Amino acid sequence: MNNTFVDLNNCNIEPIRIPGQIQSHGFLIVIDQNQIIRFYSENIHNYLKLPGVALLGQPISSIEPIIGKNEPPNFINQLIVFGRINGFDQTNPFQTDIQGQAFHLIVSQSEEYFLLEFEPSHSDLRLDIQKMVGRSISEMLADKNLQNLLNNTAQQIKSIINYDRVMIYKFAEDGHGEVVAEARNTDLAPWLGLHYPASDIPQQARELYKVNLTRIIADVHAEPSKILGEELDSEKSLDLSSSQLRAVSPIHIQYLKNMGVCSSFSISLIYHKELWGLIACHNYSPRFINYKSRESAKLIGQILSSALEFRQDEENQSTYERYKAAVSELSRNMLQSMSIEDALTISDITLMDVADVTGAVLVYENNITKLGVTPDTERLSNLISWINETVKEPIYYTQELSKLYPEATAYKQMASGMFVYTISKELSEYVIWFKPEQLQTIQWAGNPEKPAEVDVRDGLLTISPRKSFENWAETVVGTSTSWSNSEIKSILRLKGEITYAINQKASEIRMLNEKLKQAYEELDTFSFTISHDLKNPLTTIKSYSQILMRDKSMSPESLKILDRINASSDKMDQMIREVLEYSRIGKSALTKVPIDIQTLVEEQVRDLSVAYEACDLETTIGETPVLQGDPVMISQVFSNLLSNAIKYSRRSNPAKISIHGSITDTEIVYSITDNGIGIDIKQLPTVFELFKRMDNAKDIEGTGVGLAIVKRIVEKHQGKVWVDSELDRGSTFYLAFRR
Structure with missing residues (x-):
């Protein structure tokens, strides 16, 4: 007997992206960039009458007349060219005819390959789902209450696709899920309010639900079809993440069988790019929904996702404003x-x-x-x-x-x-x-402490998801x-x-300032060391590397190494100059004059856009009240913040930044907002520390000194600086100066 230990944690390492097989209600052909067939599903002969020749290594054009006899020559290449330019969602599905039967051809890309998936265009649905979507959406959104919205959605989707049970399934922070809305046949027991362990839908499966927003399992009892190809035995396997026909994990198939489910269909619900939950549909007999109908159902999921996002953001904003007002009032009280x-x-x-x-x-x-x-x-x-x-x-x-x-x-x-x-x-x-x-008492669908059973079959240990789904209560x-x-x-x-x-009221008597004084003295010593002990040898390193680069006998590999030495020397020199600048700020005297922020910002945005090649940058400049301050230092503050805003939002499409100023009774407040990569909430407390760089910015140029300089300059002006940010949602930096 094989003594290998198995449990549902195996789900987290199961290769569900590369299953090596597909669901058998369609067939698959995989071609490379040169239109050569590299893989195909074993069941292809059930659908095509192919000549007795090997398919692998043949151009797709050799069988185009069979898979699309009424299509123009080279039509698959035309679909791929158009899809690569405009997106394959603009070409999918392509209606074609195979052996007198209507099929949908769905094209997607998997690394260097193109997946050609063929599914029947017929559907078990008797209704035209596309015509019903508009009416259903209006009924879904009729109620502003979030729970009613979810209930309406479950009912409308059941009326459209007529599955036996439709659930809206919400994920908790720890990965477990809860049925928060349900529409079902009257003869079925209710599952509303039941919780399911995180192992039921493991993390890697949840990631795939963000790639494919719908997922159909037509018949859990159907045998999957193997994928054949010369490269399947190599270290590189065929990734089916974007595939519609991707085979289902055997563990999940057994899980559905244990529940008596024959067919399932799911629609992903996304909240700020993360998986909020699923619209999970179960049928107790096999069902197939064609690609067009699934896309129409996906639209319902996207609209519900947008409604969820709007309602949740509206609630979050109300809470945020309440907290913000409280903090502002406490700030005024402390100063007064x-x-x-x-x-x-x-x-x-x-x-x-x-x-x-x-x-x-x-x-x-x-x-x-x-x-x-x-x-x-x-x-x-x-x-x-x-x-x-x-x-x-x-x-x-x-x-x-x-x-x-x-x-x-x-x-x-x-x-x-x-x-x-x-x-x-x-x-x-x-x-x-x-x-x-x-x-709280959580109602689990079965005991979460016993999520799996292990069966011994043919002398092997086989994972088997739990068979009991009886209500099991846990008091937390x-x-x-x-x-x-x-x-x-x-x-x-x-x-x-x-x-x-605290710094304003007790700066001279608190231990913190003693430590700051000591730190400043150490920084001065460090700056002196940098000036005299580091800059000279750095210059020498750079000079010698440049001399060596002129030697024509040097190999390309050596020149590449010297070029890296040169670039690293420049980066280190930049860091030294910024640290020296940080040190000098503490010693520099302030010369306060009125500063025209409007002109300053416009000039810097123009120059920085050119420097970072941000041609498509969308800039909004609001009110820009005049500041009293040192013009060189204030310019440096805005330069650093605007530089970061442009630099970290370049990957957004389009990149957007906005600059707004406002005047309160006691302060002039500026905000600089971008829609860039954002900052993890756990790293916000350390964002202004010297040499502190955020984890998600390691591949973006920077030294970790700029924000420390900003903080030191603002505090020298008796002002304050803070940041509000979330990952992938951009950042807003605030500057507040006394009037």
């Missing part, structure tokens, strides 16, 4: 009050208003101030000691405190969720927020609601305001 502690805890707006919490604690200047519902003083003291020993990051949050700190079990009802912002690690000063335990304890992105951003903004207020 003699006591930061009072400003944060005894006004109408307090620390409790920057997030949805039930308790908050300010540990500041040897005092512990409690707001709302919190643990008692003794327990708080013990918790603070644990935080001081354990928490290393500037911000730290959890929704399961008692799992990390068992003593918190005694007060989990009031403090299962905890968020810590460290004001000063050395002085043990913190702001702590608490969320209460959120008791010791867990709060999660900390949302809006709450994290709100607290990060407050963090900046508290730091600014």
Whole structure:
């Protein structure tokens, strides 16, 4: 017997992108860039009457008369040329005739190959789905309530495709899913509200749902057809990620069989480029929906995705504005009050208003101030000691405190969720927020702790998904609601305001400034070392490399190495100059004059667009109130921020940046927004640190000094700078100067 250990974790490494076979309701031909047949599905002879010759290595033109007898010569090449220019969604499906039967030809690309997939154009649907879509969409969107929207969608899709069960399935943060809406035949048991373990749809399968927005499994009992090809035995396998006919994982097929499902159809729901959930349709007898009908159904999914995004963003924006107003009020209070502690805890707006919490604690200047519902003083003291020993990051949050700190079990009802912002690690000063335990009973479709069974067949261990889908209840304890992105951003903004207020009020007496003074002295020494000990040898390295490059006897490989030495020398020289500039800012005297920001920004955008070859850049310049400041330094601030905005949005299509200024009672605030790659929320606290580069920007040129220079210049002007950003959604940098 094979003793190999198997469980549903095998799903995460199962090669579902390269299954080596397709579903048998259609057939596949794969050609290379030269139109030569490299792979084909074994069932091709069930559909085509081919001459008794080998297909591999033959040009596709040799069988074009068979797969499209009424088509013009070379029609497949014409489809590929058109599709590569305009997108294959403009050519798919191509209606053709094979042996007197109507077929859809669907073309897609897989690395250096082109997939030619042939599916019957007939469908088990009796209705013209395209004609029904418009009416169904209007009925879907009739209600603004999110749950009603989901319910309407499930009902409308069931009425269109007439599957036995239609579910809307939403993914949670941990990957498990929940049925949040359902339309079903009356003889079927309801699945609404049931949860399914993450292993039911593993991560790699969820990634493929973002590539193909619809997925049909016509008959779980049909035998798949193997793909034949000379290269299948090599290390490089045929990637079927974009294929419509891609065979189904045997584990998933068994899973559907265990549920009694014969056919399934899914439509992906996308929220900000991530998989929000699925419209999952089950039928208890085989069903086939042709490509055109699937595309019409995909349109419904895309419209629902847009509606979900709009409703969720609308809700998020409302929450964001509420938190933003609270932080702004606390900022004003701190600047106007003699006591930061009072400003944060005894006004109408307090620390409790920057997030949805039930308790908050300010540990500041040897005092512990409690707001709302919190643990008692003794327990708080013990918790603070644990935080001081354990928490290393500037911000730290959890929704399961008692799992990390068992003593918190005694007060989990009031403090299962905890968020810590460290004001000063050395002085043990913190702001702590608490969320209460959120008791919930989750109804699982089967026991999630036993997601699979292992059968022994023919002497081998075989994975078998669970067979029992009976309702299994689990009560979750010791867990709060999660900390949302809006709450994290709100607290990060407050963090900046508290730091600014502390520096303004107590800059000469706090330990932080002593450390800053020491750091500045060390930086001066470091700058001197760079000037005298690094620049000269660097110049020597560059000079010698340039001399060697003139030697005509050097091999191309050697010249390439010398060229890299030269480029690295230039990069290091740039870093040295920027660090020296960072050091000089602290010593330079300010010469404040009125600065015309409009002209400054227009000139810099024009010059930077040329430098980064951003010809299609869309720039919006709003109000630009005059600033009082050092013209050279302020120019450097805008240059760095605009340079970053253009540089990191070049991959967007189109790249967009906007610059807006506004005037409040006490400040002039500028914002610079781009639609670029964005910043991970976990890296926002360190974005202005020296030499700090974000993980997603490693392949983009930069030294990690520019934003540190911006921060130092702005603080020298007694201003403040902060950022609001999310991955793949762009960034907004804010500058605030006193009036």
